[in-house]
Amino acid sequence: MGAGSWGTTFAKVMADAVAEQGISVQIWARRDDAAHEINERHTNSRYLRDTKLPQNISASSDRQVVLCGADLVVLAIPSQSLRAELDGFKDLIEPDAVVLSLMKGLERGTDLRMSQVIAEVAELPENRIAVLSGPNLAMEIAREQPTASVVACTDEQTANWIAQLCSAPYFRPYTNDDVLGVELGGIVKNIIALAVGMCDGMGMGDNTKSTVITRGLAETTRLVLALGGRLDTLAGLSGLGDLVATCSSSLSRNNTAGRLLGQGLFLDEVNDRMSQTAEGIKSARAVFDLSRTHDVDMPITEAVVMVLEGMLSVENMAERLLARELKSEGELQ
Ligand SMILES: NC(=O)C1=CN([C@@H]2O[C@H](COP(=O)(O)OP(=O)(O)OC[C@H]3O[C@@H](n4cnc5c(N)ncnc54)[C@H](OP(=O)(O)O)[C@@H]3O)[C@@H](O)[C@H]2O)C=CC1
Ligand SMILES: O=C(CO)COP(=O)(O)O
DSSP states (O other): OOOSHHHHHHHHHHHHHHGGGTOOEEEEOSSHHHHHHHHHHSOBTTTBTTOOOOTTEEEESOHHHHHTTOSEEEEOSOHHHHHHHHHHHGGGSOTTOEEEEOOOOBOTTTOOBHHHHHHHHHOOOGGGEEEEESSOOHHHHHTTOOEEEEEEOSSHHHHHHHHHHTOBTTEEEEEESOHHHHHHHHHHHHHHHHHHHHHHHTTOOHHHHHHHHHHHHHHHHHHHHHTTOOHHHHTSIIIIIHHHHHHHOTTOHHHHHHHHHHTTOOHHHHHHHOOSOOHHHHHHHHHHHHHHHTTOOOHHHHHHHHHHTTSSOHHHHHHHHHTSOOOOTTOOO
16 A cells, blocks of 8 residues: 555565465555556656566555455555545455554654554554564665565564565565564654754764764664663664664665755755655654653754754754763663
């Protein structure tokens, strides 16, 4: 569900993974012309230039056509639209189907992760909801550059089944039962990538960016542990792995949005320039609110929120962060 850059790329991963088993993958595109292009030319030129999609992918703008008979429903639409969209098609999901979220945002207003929104709106039990997250820049995967990822589900059998369905020659899924840790790693790294992009945009060098990445991981760790996730998850692909990929890649939309802010553009101007979803812009406030609810210190996230909401200039961000009271590096609370 979603024919953007990741929805389309992940459809290709799955189609390549299951081609020999005679399984087909269907994409729901909200625009007729996108569905038509995928069916007729096997391309999605708006999001993936130069990528030829496998023959066992088809598309439709009719949700019923796509969801009818689907064993696995994969969600790849912008996080802030999920609730409304899912409400419109939850009754079309087959009674035993599993729902897999590829989304990396936190819902504003409720501070819920996407797996929680799915559970609430579609009224599904935990063992039918999974999350996939990792260092997965869509454009690189569409070019079949090797990478790995994590399928998280509280039910081991479900996670293994999904991993089989997306294990392709260039894509290696691991499994994990720490859904919260995997999901939050993917959400918070977008905010840290905004901060790193801001440093880049202001012309700062690698020491500064490395400091933000490392201390970004520290504050992500504090939040995940406070909410009941695991430390080892954050050392893995969906934690450190995704953080490094997103913070160091010019392909990252969050990193790019941060860089434009660092170069002095206003948020409205940045939003106008972005043709794809940069989840961190909208999730930053929700993550900060969540951190306050649980009394977790997240100074980089707080500074990013202040910049996005016009309460702090990017130039004053470093001064604010460095002027805080000195403390031990190992403090996880
Ligand atoms: N791109 C990447 O590298 C990765 C992305 N992700 C995550 O995947 C999720 C989807 O991102 P991605 O595919 O990159 O996003 P894109 O911006 O590339 O595409 C978004 C897709 O959602 C559709 N869409 C936009 N707004 C709505 C809406 N209000 N209701 C329904 N559909 C809508 C778009 O349709 P239309 O074309 O008609 O506008 C498009 O098909 C995000 O949470 C992102 O963080 C995770 C890993 C990697
Ligand atoms: O999640 C991603 C890589 O794992 C994609 O990051 P961006 O959304 O910043 O492009």
